[in-house]
Amino acid sequence: MINLILFGPPGAGKGTQSAKLIEKYSLTHISTGDLFRKHLKEGTPLGKLAQGYMDKGNLVPDQVVIDMVDDKIKSSGNITGIIFDGFPRTIPQAEALDKLLASKQAPIKVLVELVVPEEELRTRLADRARKENRPDDAKPEVIENRISVYKSETVAVAQYYKDHKKYASVIGVGKIDEIFENICTEIDKSLLAK
Ligand code: ADP
Numbered sequence: 001m002i003n004l005i006l007f008g009p010p011g012a013g014k015g016t017q018s019a020k021l022i023e024k025y026s027l028t029h030i031s032t033g034d035l036f037r038k039h040l041k042e043g044t045p046l047g048k049l050a051q052g053y054m055d056k057g058n059l060v061p062d063q064v065v066i067d068m069v070d071d072k073i074k075s076s077g078n079i080t081g082i083i084f085d086g087f088p089r090t091i092p093q094a095e096a097l098d099k100l101l102a103s104k105q106a107p108i109k110v111l112v113e114l115v116v117p118e119e120e121l122r123t124r125l126a127d128r129a130r131k132e133n134r135p136d137d138a139k140p141e142v143i144e145n146r147i148s149v150y151k152s153e154t155v156a157v158a159q160y161y162k163d164h165k166k167y168a169s170v171i172g173v174g175k176i177d178e179i180f181e182n183i184c185t186e187i188d189k190s191l192l193a194k
Contacts, residue, residue: 001106002027002081004187005088007158008114010146011124012172013179017114018085020180025187028076031085032065035072054136057145059089059153066096073100081106089154094161110190111161112183114172118147166190 002025006014015031022029036054039047046068053060069087076082088094101107116124122143129137136142161167168186172179 001079001104002187002191003084003101003106003108004081005084005108005111005161006114006183007111007161008172009116009118009121009150009154010143011121011128012114012116013124013176014085014114016176017180017183018083020176021083021183021187024184025081025083027081027083028079029085030069030072030082030087032060032069032087032089033085035068036060055142057136057142057149059149062090062092062096065089065093066100069097070100073104084108088157091156091160094157108161108166110166110168110187111158112186113158113167113169114179114183115169116172120173121147 004021004025004027006018006021008014015034018029018031021027036047036050040051040054041047046064049064050060059065065087069084073082084097088097098107125137125143125146126140128134136146158167168190170179170182170186
């Protein structure tokens with residue numbers, strides 16, 4: 001299995017690049033943000049629970065996220081690999097993911113970080129709020145909280161994969177196709193290395 005993490009702050013372009021990567025490498029896309037939005041739309045208990053956190057730009061509690069990802073992996077059947085998008089967002093999530101994948105003998109090959117300056121993120125999130133009707137993009141204070149939660153909880157996840165020698169980074173500003181090519185180069189390197 002080719003298991004990858006696409007990592008980066010809110011608005012870095014993870015969703016856009018994931019869509020291209022799943023096609024090129026025949027991967028299954030697991031976006032925890034998308035999964036929560038689906039639950040929310042369907043009005044499930046999980047969706048209702050997540051909503052309170054999402055509306056404020058806070059993280060949904062680790063165990064809730066981990067159980068949802070576990071279910072999703074288990075129900076995915078026979079697949080060639082997974083791209084994780086928006087997960088793991090905390091160290092406990094990263095440790096839990098390692099355990100889940102160890103049981104399948106299919107560890108993460110690489111985490112690729114999309115690096116985007118903060119000012120650019122604020123502009124993109126405000127644009128997305130206008131285009132996509134995402135309530136968590138609409139309020140400046142919620143955007144600020146998501147960026148601040150990213151710094152306090154999520155940045156450490158990149159270090160975790162650096163420590164495990166499974167880290168690469170790509171500049172996330174520029175043409176979508178050029179960023180995509182640069183991500184592919186990093187993925188291909190990690191596939192050759194292992
Ligand atoms: P973004 O595009 O801003 O990175 P996502 O679509 O990935 O946002 O996630 C939207 C919201 O869903 C987050 O602000 C958070 O409340 C919740 N969420 C998504 N993934 C996770 C996760 N791995 N851990 C905790 N909360 C999450």
